[in-house]
Amino acid sequence: MAEKIQQGDYNEDSIRSLDWREHIRLRPGMYIGKLGDGSSPDDGIYVMIKEVIDNCIDEHTMGYGKNVELTIAEKSVTVRDFGRGIPLGKVVDVVSKINTGAKYDSKAFQKSVGLNGVGTKAVNALSTYFKVTAFRDGRQKTAEFQNGVLLKESKEKDTTEPNGTLVTFTPDETIFKNYHFINDYIENQLWNYCYLNAGLVINYNGKKYVSKNGLLDLLQRRTNADEIRYPIMHLKGEDVEIAITHNNDYGEDLYSFVNGQYTTQGGTHQQAFREAFVKVVRDFYKKDYEAADIRGSICAAISIRVQEPVFESQTKTKLGSLTVYDGGPTMRNFMVDFLNKELDNYLHKNPQTADALRKRIEQSERERKELAGIKKLANERAKKANLHNKKLRDCKFHYNDEAEGRNKEEIIEKRNQTTVFITEGDSASGSITKSRRVDTQAVFSLRGKPLNCYGLTKKVVYENEEFNLLQHALNIEDGLEGLRYNNIVLATDADVDGMHIRLLMLTFFLQFFPDLVKNGHLHILETPLFRVRNKKQTIYCYNETEKQEAIKKLGEKPEITRFKGLGEISPEEFARFIGDDIKLQPVMLLPETHIQQLLEYYMGKNTMQRQEFIIDNLKIELDLTEDVEHDIEEAKVEAVAEHISEEVAA
Template sequence: MAELIPQYNEDSIRSLDWREHIRLRPGMYIGKLGDGSSVDDGIYVLVKEVVDNCIDEFAMGQGKRVELTVSDGQVTVRDYGRGIPLGKVVDVVSKINTGAKYDSKAFQKSVGLNGVGTKAVNALSKYFKVASFREGRTKVAEFAQGVLTKEYKEADTTENNGTLVVFRPDDTVFKHYHFLHEYLENQVWNYCFLNAGLLIHFNGRNYVSKNGLLDLLTRKTNPDNLRYPIIHLKGTDIEVAMTHTGDYGEDIYSFVNGQHTTQGGTHQAAFREAFVKTVREFYKKDYDASDIRQSICAAISVRVQEPVFESQTKTKLGSQYVFDGGPSMKAFVAEFLGKDLDNFLHKNPAVAEALKKRIEQSERERKELSGIRKLANERAKKANLHNKKLRDCRIHLNEEPPTKGREEYQQKQLESTIFITEGDSASGSITKSRSVETQAVFSLRGKPLNCYGLTKKVVYENEEFNLLQHALNIEEGLEGLRYNNIVIATDADVDGMHIRLLIMTFFLQFFPDLVRGNHIYILQTPLFRVRNKQKTIYCYTDEDRQRAINEIGAKAEITRFKGLGEISPEEFAQFIGDDIRKDPVLLTQDAQIQKLLEYYMGKNTPDRQQFIINNLRIEKDLAEELGIEVEA
């Protein structure tokens, strides 16, 4: 028995250099890897780390233009700041804990403070190039997976001052990766909203904002749905914009030093609390906090010296103070809203009256729901004891990570997923093949109710909706969300598509924040299996099928998967593991949820009938497209 215990001696201790450590534990530096289908996948963190340096230059008054090009999997970023000091170009991108941002005089209230960002990009890139231009001189270096491959001598240049970075993510780390334009564009807009006057030239188009967070909320809301005009307040190191809409939930965007903190943090918590306190004091009435914040759409941005984030990817602020020896974040935000928002409401009585009506409407709706909510929650508690619909996992998004192994645990929290499936066979296959650590399964018993146009009362009256709401833990808002990824997994047929639309309608109608927060996905599963005795290829499109036939040969065995239940658990494990393919459910910047639902899920209007007629594809057309003969 003793021989089976591995030896623990001097040879067991390894010292990794910076590059090896980043490549061995990338999650500690950029969160989850992913393939680009999720907004928090690592390839977007790589882009952000490089652009953050450009934004920090702009914040210091150096360079008002940034050029970003993303094409064929390669990223090019050029700023017109001061440029990296030429003698330190190689060190800055390849020596850990090397950078200017430890000097608070050179970079005040910067995002990147730990000297890791560009080193992580370098180590995780198949190709990485950095060039600095300063006062008519230039220095260029090239790397592969963090290893210096070519260092050019300093030379004269006619280029304007600044820095150029070109990189291609390593496809052995980021498998099947692809950049989604919508995610990148949203990133670019956020940079502009938070840095009024900055111009970003992204893939041939200019992006600029003159009014900061006011512009952000203008793009995120439908003017016909606003209860009152957007309130826009600015102070030293803080900016706030807010309004109320007719939608359910809270929609709050928070930022620190130009960084979008998607998981909130101390500043967002301080805003939610201070807004309630200010409103109660203004109206001299003890409104319920949920009624005050129901349907709010807001954005808050703060500037903090040496911010402390709860993870390397900087998605949640942990700083308790604005600066060393300064006010607490809670007191800072409370003082600002208590003065500026109170003054605004006194000076704008029409807005104050509209806000009061919105709060009182939420109060009436909550009281109408209170009776049925109590009964529904009691039923849900009983069901949860023996809930056959939910096969839960061990790690959840809303849990406090342990101190030991914190970074790895946080990465797994980002991977936490719940599959929403229909039918016992599909649920059985996923349940048997899933990762019990990070993947849960919720089984529907059939087609859900079309809830378009219904009130939230139906969420409690419909047992299935109520159980789903409890499984996700979103009854009181997104703060308690248990899974980062909500994946709709239905058959690739007409019924499956219908179920998919009904579930999406449920989320858009009652929990739109889940969609806006990029938590909803559609699972891709293969349509065909093409194989012979030596090889098996799974195909997601007809083009894939044809390529597989050409590769394997005309005698290949071809299986058409009609439903998820036909895929064995052993096969399913390949489709929901590291190589999972999922399409995000995205809302465009100008999408208006109620109009969208009315068109697709409302009454069958002439416009929708014409849309169906124009896009109808009959069996004969499909057969000709696929080269299949059909009988007349």
């Protein structure tokens, strides 16, 4: 009993104060969101790049410096801007003392994204090497750090360099395990900066990024000219810019920004736009259309600039409640006033666009009414199933949890980690269920091969029980606002059947929920194909090359196991493959990708083209003589061609 009291003691010795560096390294999620290895666009290494570039953008916004240079060589990142440069006497303080910065003074930085002086401190603390040099009025000063600890501070000296700041950092591999930079994610990040700052030039590893038309360029890059229903409407006002069109996809595709920050989780400004757009459209057509019909298939970009924005966390991915200016209108009223004037004027001046928008709304209305009956029955069925949903093993935290109260930081960190694994069969789901982290990892089990839904309408999502239960589990029926998991991971066997299931699920998401893919939520789980071991060591290999290297390393004929299915991997082993060292392959859509053309080619009935593609690209590796290899390759090509022909006939 005395021992229990001692363990539960809460006294002065229980209180511990961490310095800024220790706190950031102990709780990195509070400052940069989830850690990750670079396979997701919101992983910490990209947030670190953003935090440094944000300072360059704030300088540009204030009228100083039109160029930013970014260089990434292996795992080292260098950013150079040509703004005013950090005041030389404060170079060390600005990157290593919390609550030290210029952005508390609105005269120096108005409508900036970096408000509390934490960003570069977090980058410094989470880097094995961090170097900052300020160039100011012919003088320069440098400071170097390791994990946030000052190593060296130079004295001021003369320079011929133009004003600005140079930052170099290398993320700490003990925190960001096995990390790697994905170029497409960085390019998207840079393009967003350019769209929001017309005229800004960013040079990245020798490539130039610049936008002349702001959000109009963004939407042109994110849509396909032959798939949008009317020319993009581009509306601009003081501190607000909006671009709008509709396409033939399902759902809402919204890109929202505050003071140049991409708010991936939306917030009050995005919700204000959604409500204001509905109101203005109803008023213009003098018809009480359903909000879902007006916003269905919309593709829009919204950018606002405000003083003192209230973000939900340091990562600034969601805007909280605020007025546009002190004592001014609410965000909703501000957006309604702007669209009442600009959108209404645009539609009056462009009757063809107004007519195309009306037709798109009425098409959505017809589709919704056709779905109404089956949707009601399907949702009732799903609600009953959800009470005892054997397909879903849920987790404690969810992506749409409200972050508030004493545990706000923990909720934000856990929310970013939320993952649902979509598995095939009971054996695979059983292994993952037993080894998962129950607070942030859920499992949804498929029964056999799902339906190929290419070319089908959304009616199939409600008619097919499995698809309907999945959309309810993800909570994406009405868009991404209520998405329950940040990462949706396809976990299928690495065989032909597993690949087929993966393709069918990709088709489902691309056909009916493309914005889920466009926003970087969909991934494919990579698991090892081989286990190579001897009595002393076990090595897991993800490909043939790694297997051969492992055999060479272990020597003396080690035991080799080929994992044909996920169910063959024990829960104890599986835990390491979905834990800190998880390998996720992101499903990425390039802006120029035509989704319908892509699906038609691979999942439609144009089998002759597909047959030719397979024959042209089929590769067979055999350790045989040249003549025998040639004969076998010919036979296999003929077999594949015959199989495809039979499939088409069927």
